[in-house]
Structure formats: structure tokens, C-alpha cells
Amino acid sequence: MQTDYIHIILADDDEDDILFFTDAFDELKINTKVNTFKDGEELMDYLNDDQSRMPNVLFLDLNMPKKTGIECLKEIKASHKMSEIAIAIYSTSASEEDIEKTFVLGANIYIKKPGDFKKLKKLLSEVVSINWQYHTNGLNKDNFLLSL
Amino acid sequence: MKRNNLFKSTSFLRVVLLLSLFVILLIGGFTYRHISNLTNSEEIVVKTYNVNLELEHIVSYLRDAESAHRNYIVTKDRFYVNTYLNAKEKVNRAFLKLEDLVGLNSNQQKNLTVLNKLTDSLYNNFSKTNAFVTDNTTNTETFKTLFFEEKIIMDSIRRQSNAMFDLENKLLNEKQNEYQSDLRFTPLFFYLVLLATLVLIIMAYNKISNDLKKIKAKNDQLLIFEESTNQSEIIGKHGNWVWHIDSNKFIYSDNLYRLLGEEPQSFEANFDNFLKFVHPEDVDKLAEDLDNMIDAEELPFVNYRIVQKNGSIKHLKAYAKSFYSADGQKRLLGNTSDITDEIESFLELEERNLELERNNKELSAFNYAASHDLQEPLRKIQTFISRLEEKESDKFSDPGHQYLDRIKSASARMRLLIDDLLQFSRTNKPDKEFVSADLNELFENAKQDIVEIILEKKAQITSDTLPRAKVIVFQMQQLFLNLLSNSLKYCKKETVPIIEINYSKVKANDDPLLSKAPKSFYHKITFSDNGIGFDQKYAGKIFDLFNRLHNKQEYSGTGIGLSICKKIIDNHQGFIFAKGEINIGSVFTVYLPE
Numbered sequence: 001m002q003t004d005y006i007h008i009i010l011a012d013d014d015e016d017d018i019l020f021f022t023d024a025f026d027e028l029k030i031n032t033k034v035n036t037f038k039d040g041e042e043l044m045d046y047l048n049d050d051q052s053r054m055p056n057v058l059f060l061d062l063n064m065p066k067k068t069g070i071e072c073l074k075e076i077k078a079s080h081k082m083s084e085i086a087i088a089i090y091s092t093s094a095s096e097e098d099i100e101k102t103f104v105l106g107a108n109i110y111i112k113k114p115g116d117f118k119k120l121k122k123l124l125s126e127v128v129s130i131n132w133q134y135h136t137n138g139l140n141k142d143n144f145l146l147s148l
Numbered sequence: 149m150k151r152n153n154l155f156k157s158t159s160f161l162r163v164v165l166l167l168s169l170f171v172i173l174l175i176g177g178f179t180y181r182h183i184s185n186l187t188n189s190e191e192i193v194v195k196t197y198n199v200n201l202e203l204e205h206i207v208s209y210l211r212d213a214e215s216a217h218r219n220y221i222v223t224k225d226r227f228y229v230n231t232y233l234n235a236k237e238k239v240n241r242a243f244l245k246l247e248d249l250v251g252l253n254s255n256q257q258k259n260l261t262v263l264n265k266l267t268d269s270l271y272n273n274f275s276k277t278n279a280f281v282t283d284n285t286t287n288t289e290t291f292k293t294l295f296f297e298e299k300i301i302m303d304s305i306r307r308q309s310n311a312m313f314d315l316e317n318k319l320l321n322e323k324q325n326e327y328q329s330d331l332r333f334t335p336l337f338f339y340l341v342l343l344a345t346l347v348l349i350i351m352a353y354n355k356i357s358n359d360l361k362k363i364k365a366k367n368d369q370l371l372i373f374e375e376s377t378n379q380s381e382i383i384g385k386h387g388n389w390v391w392h393i394d395s396n397k398f399i400y401s402d403n404l405y406r407l408l409g410e411e412p413q414s415f416e417a418n419f420d421n422f423l424k425f426v427h428p429e430d431v432d433k434l435a436e437d438l439d440n441m442i443d444a445e446e447l448p449f450v451n452y453r454i455v456q457k458n459g460s461i462k463h464l465k466a467y468a469k470s471f472y473s474a475d476g477q478k479r480l481l482g483n484t485s486d487i488t489d490e491i492e493s494f495l496e497l498e499e500r501n502l503e504l505e506r507n508n509k510e511l512s513a514f515n516y517a518a519s520h521d522l523q524e525p526l527r528k529i530q531t532f533i534s535r536l537e538e539k540e541s542d543k544f545s546d547p548g549h550q551y552l553d554r555i556k557s558a559s560a561r562m563r564l565l566i567d568d569l570l571q572f573s574r575t576n577k578p579d580k581e582f583v584s585a586d587l588n589e590l591f592e593n594a595k596q597d598i599v600e601i602i603l604e605k606k607a608q609i610t611s612d613t614l615p616r617a618k619v620i621v622f623q624m625q626q627l628f629l630n631l632l633s634n635s636l637k638y639c640k641k642e643t644v645p646i647i648e649i650n651y652s653k654v655k656a657n658d659d660p661l662l663s664k665a666p667k668s669f670y671h672k673i674t675f676s677d678n679g680i681g682f683d684q685k686y687a688g689k690i691f692d693l694f695n696r697l698h699n700k701q702e703y704s705g706t707g708i709g710l711s712i713c714k715k716i717i718d719n720h721q722g723f724i725f726a727k728g729e730i731n732i733g734s735v736f737t738v739y740l741p742e
Contacts, residue, residue, distance in 0.1 A: 016528050023535075092524045096574075096622075115530035115563060117538060 005031045006128055007053060011043040011072065012061040012090065017113065024121045030128060040067025044075060047082055054082065057128060059090040062098060070101065077106045086132045094145060103144050108136060110145045164352040171345045175338065182334050185327045196320040199249045202242045203309045209235045210270065214302055217274050221281050232274065239267060259312045266308060270301045378402060386485035393442055393478045407464065407486050409456030427453035427461065441480055445470050463488045515573035519566045526566065530559050568708035575623060575715045585621050587614035594628035601636055611649035615671055617740055623716045630709045631736055635677035637705060648676045661725055662739060669742040676735045682728035690726050
């Protein structure tokens, strides 16, 4: 069923971050639908459900209870059904280790959570407007971390 | 060398001894010959005397016989006949003696035969004339002729006797001359030989006394050496031992006993007694090692423990080397050291190292986690501030706006601190990989990272061509970035920042700053700017963590950037120095090993 909105999912255990995230999309006035999950297990339960609609973009926090972002990423990439989802890592840290690991595991882009709401809005609008097909073809370690 | 001398000396003495023996034998031989010559000569004299005596006897008996015969002719008394016949017997006995004395001398034998015949013819004549006496025809011519013949024969006997006498004397003289010539040189020869012997003996004495002096000096040295060995064994906590393998005898030095906690030479030195001290767990291994020693020429170190009688355990280390004596006997020279202190301090050091490593790891992990986890609440504070500013700013009073600005700048500063701390702790991480990299490229990347500030300040940056070097890529880039940022940050207001980067390759010996450098050649890269500079007395402190030379209202530093530079350079076994002059500028000099 084709719809005219962009389906976005955020998996993050931090309520403040969820608030910023949803607020940003509210203000961005892009036709989006945002679903949020509080941990990796909730997310995977949703994605594994045949009834669920797969998101266009999945924002994945790395540090989550029950199931970490890395574990979720591995499961998603291993599943045929979910492999098409564009995955944006959405994390406080931008350590070399995390960036390297998620890149190797097949994430599409890496976003470091900014400390400024305007910047957040800009980053998010950038991400949802990416042509994933095109982006993925030219993806390398240098443009993996999104910077403005 | 010294041994050679001693050897020479022994052979010299041997030669002297042989020579002396030879001389003594020679003297003995000569003496024997001399004495036997003297004896011979005396015998010959006696013989000559006896021959002369007997000859005189004969002549005298015959003279008596002749006069007795005359008396008979005159008196016709038969008594005189008996007298001269008796004289004949005496003459015959004298002849027998003479025959003995003359021996093998053919001339004298002939002479004696002649004398004998003359004697016989004299007695014949006696008989013939006797017939005339009996017949009383003494007045006849025949008788007178016979009687006259008697006198002639008697004269011949005297001559013959004298001839024999002369011959005998001549023989004696000849023999005596012969011996004399033999004996004349003997005393001189003896004297010379004795002199030579004396010289030899004096030389030998000299040599022996010199050698003795040397040996004494050597002995003194040996004593000193022995004493110093004793001392060094006590101080160095080691002892030595000798194992005569063929006779299975051991010699232990005094200090070896002390190592075992015993009085020197307090028990018999042998392996069984030694094994009593060895730690039960090490006995088998040591015995095996000792068996190996018998065949091996040189052995690696053997470590084992011993238990002293007071119960304390010591770690010993032994080393042995085989050694052959002059007569081919195999010996093992061993040295055993007490390495208990060494082992204990090694263990302690290892323990401390582990602790240090643990502490470092913990600190690093703590630092990383702290700065990492601090980011999250800070980020939220900053985001909330931006929300407030955006949505609610029109509701604030003027002081409210001011407070908000203060909160903003404080949290911005906190973010800077955390970022720098994070950076600092990252330079600590062990996953450092040295790769050969083009430093020009890294420098360009660093410039790119701060291109906005460079443009904003219109900074002029010029750079020499930099070399390739083995570096940790992201750290070296960080170093360039920090040094550039530093120069841009501390530029003079209203002056265009000029930053110059120079490169040269230097020899460590030629550069006074590199006096303690371990490598020979270094890449020298200098960053010079025309900024506010600093007082040279802070040049050493400038790299300390959190050390700032300016207050944060003027210049927004955290005091971490240059510490990171220092750490990066340390990681590369390089050196970094700062030189500053207030209001003129600063120069940072980096040395990287080639």
C-alpha cells in the first residue's frame, strides 16, 4: 500500500531525546509519521511483526537497554524483509570505534546528536531528504558521518 | 707469558743440573785415572828398586862365590867349596825373583838369560879349575888361562848386571815421563772444570733465588687476589666451587657455605651434603642438571632454590664451565649466586607494573567514560537552552536574556572541555598503528578542518614540503590541527595571523635541543606565528594539562590542546619544544624520529 508520507521510526531510551526528535519533525512540516520505541526489544518486536509497516528511515540509538543498537542492526541486516530499511545511527558518541563498527555492519549514515535544536532540525531534514539509492552507492567511511 | 718464563727457568735449571752431573762424573773419571797412574808409577818404582836390589844381590853373591873359590884355590879347604856352592843356591833364588819382576819385558828376559848363562859358565869354570887344584897342577898355563877367564866372566857379569840396571832405570824414566805428561795438565783441567761448575752453580743459585722472589711476589698477589675474591663473593653474594670429576671431589669456597646459611667449611664438600639444602621441589631437576654438566663443556644458567636451616628460602643461580688441568683431568668450575633479592625485586616490580597498568587502564577508562557520559546531559542542557531561546525569548526580561547568554557560554565552554578531555584520553589508547604517511597530506587535512576560522581571520599559512614519516595518522593530524588552532587562537587582534611551517632534517648530535635523543636523525618541523607569544619562563609549563597562560575571557582555551600535542609526540618517541616572546610570537618545534 503506497502512502504519501515518510514513515520514520526512532529507537531511543532517552525521553528527552525522543521529545527533541518528535518536536523537530513537528516543526519541520514534512509529511512524516514518526514512531518511537523505548528499547531494542520493542523495536524488534515491531519490525518482526508481519502486520507492521516497514519504515523508510530507522533512527537507531546505540546505547539502549535489553537490546543494544548494534544487536538490532545485526538482526535487521540479517533479515531479508528488513534489509531495505535505511538505517541512520543516532548516538551521543561519535567515537571512531562505534563509527567503524556500524559502518562495517551496514548502517547507512551516522548522526551525532547535536547540542542545538536548530542544528537538529537541519540534520533531520537532511536525512529524510536523502536519496538512499544514490547515497548508498557512493557511501564510504568519510561521508558516513553526517556533518553540516 | 709468565708461565712461559717459569717453564724456561725449569729447563734452565735442568740443563745446569745435567751439566753439573756431567762435570762431577768427568772429575771422578779423571781422578780415578790420575790415582791409578800414581799407583802404577809407584809400582814401577818399587819394581825397578827390587830388580836393582836382586841384581846387586846376584853380583854380590857371585863376588862372594869368586872370593870363596879363590880362597879354596889357596887353602884347598873344602869348606870354601861349600860356601860358593851355597852362594849358587842364593843366586838361583834371586834369578827366580828377577824372572818374576822382569815379567814380559823381552829385552830384560834376554839380558837375564845372558846373565844366567854367564853365571853357569862361571860355575863351569869353577869346576874346571877345581880339577887343577885337586891335581896340584895350578902352575900350569892352562890353569892360569882358566883362572884368568874366571875374572873375565866376572867382569861380563858385572857389565851385564849394570846393563840390566841401566835398562831398568831407563824404562822407569820412560814410564815416569809418560805419566808425568799425562798428569801435568790434570790439575789445570780440574781447576778450569771446577771454575766452570762454580759459575754454573752460581748462575743456578741466582736463577733459583730470582724465581723464588718472583714466586713469592706471585704468592703475595695470589693472597691479595684470594682475599679480594672472598670480599667480592661476600658483597656480591656468590660463591664458587670446583668439581674434580675424575676423583669426584668437590671444593666449596667459604661464601658458598654462607649462601647456604652455614659456617665456612663446616661440612664436607660433596654433592650429597649440598643436596640436603636444596628445596625438595628442585632436587630432581638439579641432580639432572648436574648429570648434564659432566658431559657438557659449558652450561646455561641453572636456577634452583635452597632451604636454609633457619627455614628461609633463597633463590640461587649456578653456572659452570669445564676446565682441564695440565695433566688432562677434567674439572668443573662453577659459580653460584644468591639472586633472591633480584627475584624478589623483579616480582615486586612486575607487581607494580601490573598495578600501574591496571591503574592506567582504569584511569583511561574512567576518563573516557566520564567525558563521554558527561556529554549527554550537557547536550540536553544546550538543546533545551536553544529551545528556550527560540520559543520563549520574547518572554524574558533584559537580565533574563543576560542570564541565558551566560548559561549558553558556560555550557559551550563545558562542551569544549569535555571534547578536549575526550581527545586527550583517546591519545592514550593502545591501538596505535604506525604507518608511513605523507605529512603534507595530514597537514592539508588539518587545515581543512579549520578552514572556516582561517578564512574568517584571513590567516596566511605557508609551509615547506614536509616528508613522509611513520606515524599514527589520526594523532599526527590532530597535532597539526592543535598547533594551527593554537596559533590562530592566540593571534593579535587587528593583525593578520601569519603562520610559517619549516622543515629540515637534522642530526641529533648537531642540535643542542637533542642532546639526550636516542636516535641519530630527526625530522624537525617548526610552527612559527606572529601572535601574542608568551613569556619564555612558562615554556616548560605550557605543555602541562589544564595549564593556561591567559584568562578565559580573553582567550577560550581549555589548557588541554598542547598537552595532547605533547602526548602525541611522546607516543612517537619525538620531542616538542616551545619558544615565545611576548607580542612577537611563538615557535613550536617538533622533532620526529626519522
